[in-house]
Amino acid sequence: MEKENNSIVEVKKILNRVHTFFLERYKSNNFMSLKVKGLLAQKRTDGLGKGCDQFCADVQGLYSACLEYLEKWMTPMEEFSSFMWMDLSETPDWNDVEACIKHLGEKGVPIDDAKCFDQVTNLKKFTERCNSDGEFNGLQAHQKWTKYFEKAKSIACYSELLMIAQFFFSVPSHNANVEGFLTDAKPVDQGKEPVVC
Template sequence: MEKENNSIVEVKKILNRVHTFMSLKVKGRLAQKSTDGLGKGCDQFCANVQGLYSACLEYLEKWMTPMEEFSSFMWMDLSETPDWNDVEACIKHLGEKGVPIDDAKCFDQVTNLKKFTERCNSDGEFNGLQAHQKWTKYFEKAKSIACYSELLKIAQFFFAVPSQNANVERLFSLMQASGPRKGTSCLLSH
């Protein structure tokens, strides 16, 4: 989830797949312990585990709430052939943000994108690529910028949105670990 180059859609899809899970091995041990007369302890353990899972899921849902603003961009991972209605919702969202997209041009460009994704999505290698890599392939295959100018605007906005702050956190950790060097000042201390 904290890959350096994940898009916000990829992170959102990962978070949506989080579910509670207890392995068969653990379930078997709990069943054995219950048979051994430790049913109350097993019930308490299960309640504690469920509480932990619930707290984690609640935390993730709070973390995901700001991502809902970008739901109209879910089609941009190109895992499926784009649907015009999804693209149109994205265009409306960008219009509200002051990013003008010519929907007539974009419609034609999406038609070309659909053909591209239909050809590529049968390719297992393409499906294994991250969203930015799929878009790079699309832009490289296009004949000219006129074939993707409006899609490029959408992609530029979309890929400028950071999907997480792990890289910044790592940088601050490294800065703190190394500390200020002799003859330099640390901007964080001012």
């Protein structure tokens, strides 16, 4: 998830999968492995029912805490839901692109929707051809877009899509690189002036 070049959509999709995993285990099925269930049954027959009940409550508490933590970090990402089509894992739908254009308009990024519609038509043809290619599907979102822009004949074929991509790929998907830099950074010696580059 913390790949340097992951887009926010790719991170959001990973978090959605993890969230679904926990929901399935916790809310839908109260999952516990058969081995653990067998051990609990044995402990109950040994008269340790109260401890088993506490263990089960702790497991449910863990699932609940994990879900709560994930949801806390996923909520701010909802702002970027209109960009989900930009990972090009499927052929883009105009309604999704239109929602994205509206979002950008609210942010002060004007996109010509008439031009964009024609450009999305070309993008659809490109993704329909490429999505049967396993190698293309294995690429990260920015690599797929690079291939599209390389194939386009002129900027008139992608000017509006380029503006959308420029905005989208400028949004950092996580702060792992910053945290890594801060972890690796050495503290400034209090007696010396810091060097400014």
